[in-house]
Amino acid sequence: MVLRERRGRLGFYLLFALAVTASVQLVGVYLVFASLIVPSLAVRHYPEGRKLPFAYLVGVGGYGIGLVLSVMLDLPSGAPIVWCLALLSILAYAFGPRRPAALA
Template identity: 50%
Template sequence: MPSLEILEIILPALAAGLMIALTHAPLGLEVLKRGIIFIDLAIAQIAGLGLVVANIYLHERAGITIQLFALSFALLGGLFFRFIERKTPELLEAIIGSTFVLSASLALLLLADHPHGGEEIQHLLSGQILFVTWTDVLSHLPVYALILSLWFTLPKVRSGISFYFLFSLAITSSVQLVGIYVVFASLILPAIAAYKYKSKLPIAWSCGILSVIMGIVVSTLWDFPAGNVIVLSYAISSILILYAKLKHFSE
């Protein structure tokens, strides 16, 4: 394949991956700080369920309708978790995990008789980042720009219902671009990598940027599934970054 064609595939995928990495890093740090680790998986799966419902019953695969459907599902999930957080916070993590299992089971049931059910499940979980186009990137860019601008200019949005709204907004876009596995990895693993560092956000950003570049390059060169390779890249990067800090402490 000519190098120009490779660049046409890699560049929008890189842009999407980096856009997600930069947005997810501060969200992931907040999730780890709150101890609600599986909320990203749960809301990602709820948004995914919305995508499945729109696909099957509305025959939509793209456009504003499917965006609104997925976002509505994710926002309802976020509102529900906020309600539980206020009423019975000690049960929040258990309910988040249970909601993930329930929404995943519903999605599988809906796709059981779908002619392309296996393909749809694979797409939902691992994504198809190498099939992302510049049109996809530009359509989701305003969402991530809004989230980051609000996050850094209005600190109050990091708590209460505002956090769940921004989180749901980010997850809805990210699931469509890269799938549930990469969404979870890009939120939690950079936060883990930065856990022992004083300047956590720059470390989390560095971990995300390195992981996306490494994952996309490796998957393209060796023709591996991009989503799975990116997850492994996040794991390797976070382990190395955290190990470097722990080793420094032990010396």
């Protein structure tokens, strides 16, 4: 059982490393790492059941709005997507649940 779990983790990390390496070469460092990190930062104080759906909404919304702006303004796609991801994340964080108070 332990060996199966370790093999599963190793497989995940190897696949993740290959995917990140390939995608960085295709679309660039900023876009890949903004896609990985920014939505999760936006929903870090959300309840457990809502983190994943809201993170997906931030990611899909950032990509969608960024691509639309890219087409409308005739810009390369990477920068508008990163900016839209960042702005949507700031909004999701600002209007989301407050951080729980520290236990005294």
